[in-house]
């Protein structure tokens with residue numbers, strides 16, 4: 226097999242383990258692999274919003290499973306269909322309404338829209354999302370539930386922004402969102418059914434967040450992403466290589482087995498193999514060595530470390546105990562090994 230030009234680029238030669246994502250970012254987004262049903266659902270939601278039936282869709286799944294990639298696909302489709310796309314994301318310890326502020330700021334630096342008659346009464350409420358809009362309207366704000374006022378203001382604003390073609394609001398990493406943002410999103414879910422507004426959120430379900438009310442809201446369409454099967458793993462590997470290239474079977478099997486179907490891990494393992502020099506030019510066959518079999522790229526290790534870093538002390542003990550016990554976790558043994566009681570382990 227031969228390395229892609231990208232793999233041989235100066236970026237690659239910098240020698241960082243996370244090199245593949247750097248390289249692919251430089252080349253622009255690569256083809257989407259699999260996810261046919263999810264893409265169809267999102268496209269339909271975009272088409273419906275464009276035709277006047279909006280909604281809220283929530284893409285969920287574990288870290289690295291492809292949530293951001295999928296919502297980016299929806300954004301591309303929406304943009305091509307003529308919708309205005311606003312994108313924001315939540316961050317750990319972000320301030321109030323962070324994902325929405327992020328989404329709106331890029332679009333609404335120009336405050337003249339706030340002068341329109343339908344938005345003027347909501348200017349003060351909306352100033353929580355768009356700082357430049359703070360104004361003299363505080364006294365006119367109706368004395369009712371602030372979520373309702375802000376929500377109504379947001380719906381009017383998005384209607385205005387979207388115009389005749391509609392508006393898509395993409396909100397990524399919502400597992401880090403503040404409760405107010407989620408309440409607002411919930412309001413949208415109940416309010417945009419007859420408007421050209423679609424909100425697509427993405428959130429991890431391996432965090433406490435999966436118990437959030439939003440997931441249980443009947444107006445929210447939840448799209449849970451599963452791990453890749455073998456075909457999609459192989460598809461992802463070949464999408465990262467040039468057409469005339471292929472991985473030696475041993476390496477392909479290694480990635481299929483080690484990645485457990487998580488696309489991010491597939492990419493990191495592939496980057497690791499490339500980085501380690503385990504791949505050879507076209508025409509020669511590279512055999513799997515004991516060394517490459519043990520390979521765990523630092524990018525992957527860093528991902529795991531980051532995840533572990535976000536756990537509490539007890540959660541970390543459980544993870545360590547589970548790692549000691551191996552793939553098939555014996556739930557009866559886990560509390561003993563972790564030195565915790567059963568309730569703590571289950572929690």
Ligand SMILES: Nc1ncnc2c1ncn2[C@@H]1O[C@H](COP(=O)(O)OP(=O)(O)O)[C@@H](O)[C@H]1O
Nearest residue numbers: 256257258260288289290291292293294488489
């Ligand atoms: N369906 C897919 N097709 C191609 N690449 C994918 C797909 N899903 C995920 N990836 C790649 O895997 C990596 C992790 O995906 P990402 O969307 O960032 O995961 P998440 O947002 O769920 O943490 C990214 O580099 C992304 O491009």
Ligand SMILES: [Mg+2]
Nearest residue numbers: 292293397398
């Ligand atoms: Mg993401």
